[in-house]
Amino acid sequence: MPMDYGEQRLKIHENVPLAPLTTLKVGGPARFFARAESEEQIGAAVAFAEERGLALFVLGGGSNVVIADEGFDGLVLQVALRGICVRAEGERIVLTAQAGEEWDDLVRFSVEREWAGIECLSGIPGSVGAVPVQNVGAYGQEVAETIVSVRCFDRRERKFCELSRDECGFGYRTSIFNAEERDRYIIASVTFALARGGAPRIVYEDLRKHFGARRPNLAEVREAVLQIRRAKSMVIDPADPNSRSVGSFFKNPVITAEEFAALSERWGPVPHFDMADGRVKLMAAWLIERAGFPRGYRKGEVGISTNHNLAIINCGRATAREIVALKDEIQRRVAEKFHVWLVPEPVLIGFDKSIV
Numbered sequence: 460m461p462m463d464y465g466e467q468r469l470k471i472h473e474n475v476p477l478a479p480l481t482t483l484k485v486g487g488p489a490r491f492f493a494r495a496e497s498e499e500q501i502g503a504a505v506a507f508a509e510e511r512g513l514a515l516f517v518l519g520g521g522s523n524v525v526i527a528d529e530g531f532d533g534l535v536l537q538v539a540l541r542g543i544c545v546r547a548e549g550e551r552i553v554l555t556a557q558a559g560e561e562w563d564d565l566v567r568f569s570v571e572r573e574w575a576g577i578e579c580l581s582g583i584p585g586s587v588g589a590v591p592v593q594n595v596g597a598y599g600q601e602v603a604e605t606i607v608s609v610r611c612f613d614r615r616e617r618k619f620c621e622l623s624r625d626e627c628g629f630g631y632r633t634s635i636f637n638a639e640e641r642d643r644y645i646i647a648s649v650t651f652a653l654a655r656g657g658a659p660r661i662v663y664e665d666l667r668k669h670f671g672a673r674r675p676n677l678a679e680v681r682e683a684v685l686q687i688r689r690a691k692s693m694v695i696d697p698a699d700p701n702s703r704s705v706g707s708f709f710k711n712p713v714i715t716a717e718e719f720a721a722l723s724e725r726w727g728p729v730p731h732f733d734m735a736d737g738r739v740k741l742m743a744a745w746l747i748e749r750a751g752f753p754r755g756y757r758k759g760e761v762g763i764s765t766n767h768n769l770a771i772i773n774c775g776r777a778t779a780r781e782i783v784a785l786k787d788e789i790q791r792r793v794a795e796k797f798h799v800w801l802v803p804e805p806v807l808i809g810f811d812k813s814i815v
């Protein structure tokens with residue numbers, strides 16, 4: 460039986476298995492677990508953890524986390540605030556979504572109303588509250604382009620605050636939420652500005668190929684993105700074992716132009732994107748494959764998706780330890796061959812900090 464905590468009657472559960480709450484389906488239990496359905500309950504959860512000197516981890520849809528087999532010896536808080544509020548400002552639609560809304564439901568909702576700005580981010584699993592954390596991106600779009608502000612509970616100041624887009628410090632798969640201010644903010648809602656009747660973004664090669672010279676509408680772009688993602692097992696589908704993953708396990712590494720020149724001299728043409736700041740972004744999938752981990756690679760209960768080199772998958776009964784062992788092996792072999800260190804994209808919870 461859960462206990463009720465404080466005036467908010469926050470339900471605190473004990474020893475809650477976390478694996479079923481994640482897409483990778485590994486990991487042990489949370490010592491304490493609570494689901495906050497209001498901002499007041501977020502405050503209550505923080506107070507509960509502080510009173511007992513417990514570590515607090517905020518869980519969304521569990522699609523970007525690897526939980527240790529030992530579980531999490533603290534409070535896991537799931538932010539389950541729901542609701543969407545929309546305001547029209549001329550051609551701009553200002554939309555505030557609560558953190559517990561499903562991200563892809565929000566994309567569908569916007570596309571159906573012909574509001575442009577997040578259509579290429581169709582099919583990404585997880586909650587709205589998580590999208591600012593790693594500045595979710597795909598197919599030529601990032602949430603940073605449309606986020607206006609993020610409302611959060613500031614655990615340091617013990618109060619709610621509104622951070623502007625600039626204050627969020629967005630970059631490639633990063634923000635203050637997963638970097639310098641990690642663990643400080645609990646996101647309650649996110650406000651986006653979308654373009655009413657705006658044109659879809661078609662910059663990504665796969666999308667350009669898909670449509671050729673034709674100018675599709677937003678709904679067609681969403682369908683195309685979903686189709687491309689399904690073919691790569693990048694949409695969660697219980698019937699597709701390749702989607703028992705966290706999506707891309709590694710970020711695409713960014714190196715200097717000099718490092719890139721040395722790499723190309725040694726290995727010939729290396730697929731890459733030139734970045735605006737002069738640096739070069741490599742394709743982690745290419746490095747992984749060349750380092751000896753082809754699609755379909757398997758080691759015990761873990762492996763690499765048969766549809767995508769970047770996805771480490773749980774083939775059935777994997778442990779978190781096995782997932783991390785494969786991650787380590789990939790990092791080591793890529794570093795030995797290319798002198799490039801791959802940084803994991805998911806958050807590793809309950810592990811020794813030195814394993815990243």
Ligand SMILES: Cc1cc2nc3c(=O)[nH]c(=O)nc-3n(C[C@H](O)[C@H](O)[C@H](O)COP(=O)(O)OP(=O)(O)OC[C@H]3O[C@@H](n4cnc5c(N)ncnc54)[C@H](O)[C@@H]3O)c2cc1C
Nearest residue numbers: 517519520521522523585586588589595596597646705706
């Ligand atoms: C099949 C698949 C495909 C994917 N494709 C993509 C992709 O194309 N692009 C991409 O960028 N990502 C992708 N991902 C990764 C993942 O879906 C995103 O990072 C997503 O935003 C994570 O959301 P979540 O709610 O599941 O967060 P979780 O995995 O639960 O948490 C991720 C991080 O966010 C933090 N967090 C979550 N909610 C809050 C909150 N309310 N306040 C503060 N911190 C919070 C957590 O503490 C944790 O650090 C993919 C994952 C899978 C499984």
